[in-house]
Amino acid sequence: MSSSEKALVLKVGGFREADCWVKLLTPTRGVFNAFAFGGSRSRRRFVGCLDPLSHVLFTIGTNKTGTYTVLEEGSLLHNFPAIRESSAKTGLAVNCMKFVDAVEIDPSDARPVYTLLLETLYMLEKDGGSSAFTPWFFRAKLAFEMGYHPDFLSCGMCGRSLVAEEGCQFGVEGGQVACRTCLSSGKPLEGLARPVSTGVLRALDWIQHSRPADWLTVSMDSEVRRQASQLIELFVAYHLGLSWDNGMYKKV
Ligand SMILES: [Zn+2]
Known part of the structure; x- marks a missing residue:
């Protein structure tokens, strides 16, 4: 049938x-x-x-x-004629499509990933998209849409709001943030953890709640961008088992 x-x-x-x-x-x-x-x-x-x-x-x-x-x-x-006409836009679209292909999307995850890719292509078609943001925002959103959904604004151990709290760490494996108080009372995060500033936490929270159309207007301090993208790459590599290497996604 x-x-x-x-x-x-x-x-x-x-x-x-x-x-x-x-x-x-x-x-x-x-x-x-x-x-x-x-x-x-x-x-x-x-x-x-x-x-x-x-x-x-x-x-x-x-x-x-x-x-x-x-x-x-x-x-x-x-x-998507405007994407096809521009090598820069084509490069960004291909990067996102290769990632979807490499992740091996199951039927149960398919709908949000399909919507995310379609919205990303419409954003690229209409206004371009930035090479500084689009690839790793897309990878981050895809991981979040597949159910790896950290709360970046509260401590995963005591629940306290982290809006103005420095000295936190992000645990890559558990996908949670720990506040300075919890860390200093000797409750380390399990596995790989990285220090994370409030600026980076706010940026990650913004990405998590954004749609591709929002990515056109974003601006981000270069240090925040560097740290946030590094954390996303660690998170994606750990949870989806992929990293970007030499123009290809490799299983890690
Ligand atoms: Zn805490």
């Missing part, structure tokens, strides 16, 4: 003479592969659909024995 679903195309490859395989992200299935038989020849069934970065309404079925997924036809919803 076939069903229709909106999808973002992450990767496309050819095999045999006229057939394609397509890697997709949809809100109910997560990241998966499907075949588009005759896809590179039958442009009528897939006009503009079989390119990375296309947002498409696909009719999705299976082969006769149900062993693999087949794209039957597609209608293009958006192909």
Whole structure:
């Protein structure tokens, strides 16, 4: 039986003479592969659909024995022409799409990740996006959307508000902040922990509650940015098992 679903195309490859395989992200299935038989020849069934970065309404079925997924036809919803025209925007979009691909999104996490990627692409299409912020904000948001949701504004041990409290530490593994009082009373955070200033905690909290459209107007002190992005990379590497290395995401 076939069903229709909106999808973002992450990767496309050819095999045999006229057939394609397509890697997709949809809100109910997560990241998966499907075949588009005759896809590179039958442009009528897939006009503009079989390119990375296309947002498409696909009719999705299976082969006769149900062993693999087949794209039957597609209608293009958006192909993000402004992103395709700009190498800077393309680079940021590809970075985000590679990350989604590398994380191996399950169906249970698919909807918020799909929404996040789609909103990010619309933000890039409309106004550009900053290379200083977009990649690591995206990684942070994706981790938060997948349920790793630290509270950056209160102590994870005593619950005290940390709005004006220096001397805190962030525990990467537990995803919690500990206040100076708790730390000095000899209750260290388990595992990897890093000192964190209130400016950095506020920045992390802002990212957690932001949407991609908000990222265009952000400004951040360079030291806050450096520390916040380092903590995010440690957090993402620990919880999602990935780090960015030489233009690729590597399992860590
Ligand atoms: Zn405390």
